[in-house]
Amino acid sequence: ETGVTQTPRHLVMGMTNKKSLKCEQHLGHNAMYWYKQSAKKPLELMFVYSLEERVENNSVPSRFSPECPNSSHLFLHLHTLQPEDSALYLCASSQEGSGFGYGYTFGSGTRLTVV
């Protein structure tokens, strides 16, 4: 365990379903992120929350909806997804502040398959 826990590890959903991915960090970090990793593209940053406020969404389709109720929890709500959304979704956290260089801590990811 890295200190960032993602659930579920695997998820299969139909295109009309609604589901949520959950991420929890126990590191006291103040920023959390969602990344998408697919076979065809490098890691894509989807959303950034710093101090519980969303600071970036990188033009992600509205069928992905993030929620950050507190600094330890991050959700990604999914609805009416497409097969091309099948990917590994990675959550990460970091401690943001000047001079801090320890990078991001990643969870193990949720493998999402849209059928």
Place this chain on the structure above:
Amino acid sequence: GEDVEQSLFLSVREGDSSVINCTYTDSSSTYLYWYKQEPGAGLQLLTYIFSNMDMKQDQRLTVLLNKKDKHLSLRIADTQTGDSAIYFCAERQDMRFGAGTRLTVKP
């Protein structure tokens, strides 16, 4: 936008040294990172280097940074089969990742 580029594949024999290369374009990056991803897992931070350093060594890992050429490399000494994974370099400014280099270690 700024890019981070890596070669996609590297194959070495067990016991040899592996060198994974990365180039980046953002000269304002303060930290550069190497991550390792094993099958079915997330990314694990291996090591990082501050931009005012040109070398950092940590056991079997050596990171070299040529800031003038914006070139970063990761050398793994005495490569083992357990080192087989995808290795990502990343830069701090926007936390951009390269596409990853798949290292295969043959017995």
